[in-house]
Amino acid sequence: MTEKPSVAYDIAKVIGANRKCDGYWEGNGYRVTWALGHLVNLAEPEAYGYTAQKEMKEYPQKAMDEIPLIPNQFKLALIDRTKSQFFIIKKLIHADDTDYIINCGDMGPEGHILQWFIRLMANCDKPVKRFCATSMTEEAIHSAMQNLRPEQEFSRIIKGEFCKKKADWILGMSLSRVETLKYHVPISVGRVQSPTLYFVVKRYVDVKNWQPTIYYTLDLKLSDFHVYWDKDTEGIFLEKDKTSDGKIINSNVIESKVNEIRNAEYGIVTNRTTLRKKIERPQLYDIAELQRDANRIYGYTASQTLAAAQILYERYKILTYPRTDSKYLTSDLVPYMNKRIQQIGSIEKYQKKAERVLQNGLNIDHRIVNDQKITDHHALLVTEKIQNFDIDSLTPQGNEKIEGISKEMLQNILDLVIVRMLVSFSEAYLFEETIIEVQICGMTFCTKGKKTIREGYREIEDKKYFITREAPGKPEEQTFPDIKEGMRMSIEACYCCRKETTAPKLHTEATLLTAMENAGTNIENGKILKGKGIGTQATRAAIIKKLFEWGYITTEKKGNINYLIPTNKGIFIIKVLPKDLYSPKITADWETRIAKIVDPDDPYTDYDFMREFEQFITEKVKEVKNNNTEIIYKKEVYGKCPWCGHNIYRYRNPNKPDVIYYCSEKNCNFFLKTSDITVRTWTGKNLTEQQICTLIKDGSIVLTCRKKTGNGTYRERFQIVKKEKNGRVFANLRCEFNDKKGQKKG
Template identity: 35%
Template structure:
């Protein structure tokens, strides 16, 4: 008997379907001489400190450097403390029974570092010795699965991938457990002051932005604008120079040849530029972009969006939610026209779905090379029935984005009129001549400038028009806004570096902080620790958060670059570099940070709020 093990039930079911195996058993399926079972993500984790003899929280134990890490069943919190998750224990028993009967195991966990770790931890925990082969696919279509089974790889091909995964796991344990105890013990508060490779740089970003915003000194500046009249249609034109003093701006005002100063046609049209601009449709959603959109449009937290999306996924209404890819492969794209047709009767999108039906679809989101473990989020085409309003809202964001992503470009007519009246003034206006993808949600363009005119009259170069008004604008420089969940999620993708270009940001995905699946949990952890709080939409540090930031801000543990460096080393391990030298560096770093925090925490000021 061959046993196939997947990372999660949905994938096992997909594979079983391709084989034509339909017999459902408790915790697995079977048919055609194969058995299909699954994990639920990580069933096993590195054992807690007490499993190595480090009892209690005690300075004497630090740094805790286990000689050999142990594995333990995933825990759940109950009123009696942490206990083995009963569901996990049961599934492990089922897997053990199947492995015992197996002649061969086929590893079908997700094609990536963590997928490898999920299987290997099970395999080693169960002390299994059976031979195993690896299924390596990046799409779960029938064709991709069949293809993958024709090309099974030797299990040992992925030994170095496992090594890098295991190193990642141990390193996070060593640095996180030791730093957390060191700081908590030395600060002398009885509360937990947790630190970690991901959560601490995240906290640092929130605190740094908060302080920058709070300490920002606004500087006043002055600009001049005029109102110009074309046959009764009045538009605003702005002098683009920013002046530090009122007096300088006043000189510009004084030169304006407006009607009040006795000049009937004092606005000379120097030039009129009108050019169309194409705005391509947005990419399909991955989890992070959907969380950002849902936060902006509906005010949902990252955690709420993930929960709602998981619900929709379990109801088979949307594809796998925790994806980091905004693309689909050609195989999935082939099914998109049918999918679009399913929305012809949708109350909000019906018209757009009908318009798209049979039309040429944009292929911007189609790129098999950019599909990683999972493709972008799509509706499955199943018809939803009586969704709660929140679930419906998320479902509509997914469905609407699909229609947008395959729609035509939005064509904008951008007009720029330069008016001379003493100095030069510029009027700009954007008119959408063909809405394209923007017709789906039909919402105003968010990055429109304040001074932009809704529409501009037709004027000709060389014309002289009356200037009906002139005004001095008093403005102030503004600080960067505090982080909210949307802007924080975006910043985590690029580890705090500010990159606006969508494609460029996408290229940095692998060097971001955390993963799509964990970012919501990171935010919740910081809130649970009383490091940050939600105030309206913003995420603000608490006194405790700021105190922790103050202690760690100059240490590597607070810097996103730590993850970048680890990732570089882990990638080298994956391609065969020595595991030992990295492990020694991590141990040395653990000793350093523990020693420093034991000292630094003593001077820490925790103001209890």
């Protein structure tokens, strides 16, 4: 049993199970079936007799009294939309001619427990063997089938992951309910979700409270070039005239120094050093790096990038599995890479670049191959289907368009992966860096320059990619005259430069993903999160998307960049949550204890973990219940009603993707939905929050519409109009195109 249909097909093809049946492949003594991701989850609170979420308003005291929710025995429940596949699996498990089960799930802890839940729910009583492979090449599949391992080897991993699942359930259900009931506003709390929200809130507060510091630097013009002085590292100035890191904040003392330098005749070259350096080419993509680049370069959200990559993987089968957390390949894939670059070169757009890479020889080293650093899936690659692939054939379908997936987006995501492969197999960028230091009046001025020796990967990669990736302040592409140490350099001019420290930038989705990945950097016990962070590569996009859907964060566009800012509700949640619950330290503590459960030499058990956690959650619930804070939640206002002038609020049903913006005046029927049928008919997309706010403010908005032929777009204006139905007046949107054509309006 595999996790995904595509993996089942790959394995079935190799082992000879060539007959397609309903929900599985069969042949050569095997049946190969698959889960569709999660088929089984932990049951909802009502399964244990707790108050159902929809009944909490009716019975608030009963719901409050039963928190924290700590079931004695956890129950499993089927997911409705995939339960038909579960029953196929169950039938195959209990078939008389099934001798044993081969678990072909992903190799990470999540993959182990996903399969265990299914077997547990199906009352599996057959022996289980473990298929262990990190790639789906024919060689790797044969090797894994010949070296099946006992499932019992992984029982401790399953115990540890089950602890995490139970603790996440208890924490999420208990704290979300107690906060919601305490403050009379829907609040969602999660071990990963809450720290992620905190990252956005903290950065926003830091920026809002930022006070710039004015400081002064010097620019010295010599006969052939400039040298610079930035801060006092030599103890020349008094402490009161500079910051703790040596920046001069007293303009008078720096101006005095300028006059002294202008009166000097020359400076002495005290150092000229030339070093050969290199910048390594970037590694292959994992999903997080792909999401960061797509956000930084194109402004795509993490969820859009993941959705586009999934389409390229599932429908077009042109990408390997995208939800990977590895930037490496397994050694068994190496022999296929030369052919893969040739196949990329079959597309005219990449022909010359591919030829250049092949001509130089693929640079396959430790940055490309590392079997030990792959648990579930190798780095993102294009598949053999890239051969002569028609990139123009990429087209989103149905709901994909409504979710904002466009033809151009699919093309750009594929382009990123292709270019990254070409770049990763190229040579490093090689250059000479020259440092020159000139001393005058007791101060050391410095400048740097570089000369390219070998372009390497930079002649392959488009500038829009690496310019945004490399850090600012790199040495300029410049060379110096024949300067030697001890030479006197005549002074032509000296300038005082007024500067100010810059505020930290608000988070973008790209930087937020990085913050989630590096969450353990500055916390106690955080070392265990190195390389993992909070969340997983597969879930981070969904967590950020949920913060948007719940109305905890929104975007603020500056130039071409969408910055993340918290809403009133997002800030309120961080204010009222116990500090422990929005710190990544909770994940670090859990991972430390789970590692002890997994370690066969450690006496610590899953029972110890749950006992400690139950004590922790009981204390946190008590802390919330006893909190006498007078903080009051103020609803987010999304504009003034164009009909009556009252505030516009928003509502999102947690069980539906639609968001409604409505007037706070009970007798006013004004409301707009993001899924407005008129807009969807003409544009193929839902309205965004920003577009809704523009409509509320201006009464109309210009949107991009699709031509009926499916080829091309045009711009049209949509207006808010009043429409009456069954004696009620409500808001409707009308496209101006209808007016021009004299067609039915609305």
